[in-house]
Amino acid sequence: MRSLLFVPADSEKKLAKGLGSGADALIIDLEDSVALANKEAARRMAAEFITSAKGGPALYVRVNDLASGLTDDDLAAVIGAGPAGIMLPKSNSGEDVARLAVRLRVHEAEAGIADGTTRIIPIVTETPAGVLAAGSYAGTSSRLAGLTWGAEDLSAEIGAASTRDEDGRYTDVFRFARVSTILAACAAEVAPIDTVFPNFRDEAAFLRDTREGARDGFTGRMAIHPAQVPVINEVFTPSVEATAEARAVVEAFAAAGNPGVVAIDGKMYDRPHLKRAERLLARAKAAGDR
Ligand code: COA
Numbered sequence: 689m690r691s692l693l694f695v696p697a698d699s700e701k702k703l704a705k706g707l708g709s710g711a712d713a714l715i716i717d718l719e720d721s722v723a724l725a726n727k728e729a730a731r732r733m734a735a736e737f738i739t740s741a742k743g744g745p746a747l748y749v750r751v752n753d754l755a756s757g758l759t760d761d762d763l764a765a766v767i768g769a770g771p772a773g774i775m776l777p778k779s780n781s782g783e784d785v786a787r788l789a790v791r792l793r794v795h796e797a798e799a800g801i802a803d804g805t806t807r808i809i810p811i812v813t814e815t816p817a818g819v820l821a822a823g824s825y826a827g828t829s830s831r832l833a834g835l836t837w838g839a840e841d842l843s844a845e846i847g848a849a850s851t852r853d854e855d856g857r858y859t860d861v862f863r864f865a866r867v868s869t870i871l872a873a874c875a876a877e878v879a880p881i882d883t884v885f886p887n888f889r890d891e892a893a894f895l896r897d898t899r900e901g902a903r904d905g906f907t908g909r910m911a912i913h914p915a916q917v918p919v920i921n922e923v924f925t926p927s928v929e930a931t932a933e934a935r936a937v938v939e940a941f942a943a944a945g946n947p948g949v950v951a952i953d954g955k956m957y958d959r960p961h962l963k964r965a966e967r968l969l970a971r972a973k974a975a976g977d978r
């Protein structure tokens with residue numbers, strides 16, 4: 689998944705608009721973008737939308753966090769509709785994913801859905817404890833589909849005045865959270881997904897920031913506005929040149945009987961190059977599959 693567009697679950701207009709946005713996934717939000725008084729209506733709207741919108745983008749639901757007391761009601765309302773997955777905010781460690789997985793198992797059984805169907809993407813840096821435990825997600829659940837991060841809630845938690853400096857660069861705490869997410873996702877062998885970019889009218893800054901994410905290892909990004917979706921899809925779709933180069937590397941290894949190292953046009957390629965080429969081809973294939 690390259691692009692994951694947030695859509696507040698209590699907005700019929702945005703839900704409908706999200707379907708035509710070109711996003712690989714929609715994250716139907718029951719958490720921060722929905723007021724407490726609207727949670728019940730939002731749950732109902734989310735379930736109806738998921739039931740009626742099958743066959744388009746992958747549909748994830750962001751539930752309220754495990755400490756909110758709202759998570760089980762969120763799950764009870766939506767799991768029967770069969771979302772592709774759940775986004776878990778304010779995850780404190782891999783243990784929270786394991787706890788969510790147990791609850792999903794119960795809700796899936798109640799809804800007559802096969803055990804393990806619903807995937808999980810946790811937001812792993814919204815609490816200080818979460819940032820420090822980023823390494824704890826590997827092996828927690830076969831449901832794990834990716835890891836993502838958030839800067840806004842973390843800044844509120846630690847009392848930081850802002851997340852970026854005067855030049856628009858993240859300050860150290862947020863750089864650390866960002867890098868921890870990339871490493872944690874790769875350690876858990878799932879997709880590292882970059883966070884939202886709140887200033888949705890600044891297209892140049894968004895493009896720059898998204899390219900930096902792709903350069904550093906993210907394979908997709910969350911969006912808050914439909915205008916951000918085509919930018920994300922473009923940046924995270926491997927280029928024709930990169931795909932051709934990766935194919936040449938894979939073919940050269942295969943043709944040579946899969947050795948440790950090969951030479952192509954006077955350049956050395958060894959196993960890490962092969963791994964990188966295979967990963968790129970997998971992403972190119974996924975991008976072409978939709
Ligand atoms: N999903 C689907 N449609 C969206 C959308 C989204 N996330 N954000 C905006 N739109 C729609 C608007 O409804 C509007 O539709 P219209 O042309 O039919 O009137 C159109 O896109 C243009 O929107 P625009 O006027 O540029 O923005 P806005 O002021 O209506 O909305 C936000 C700005 C930030 C409130 C809105 O983008 C939003 O709700 N984003 C998601 C917020 C969220 O989920 N946050 C939680 C995660 S951080």
Ligand code: MG
Pocket residue numbers: 720777838840841
């Ligand atoms: Mg939040």
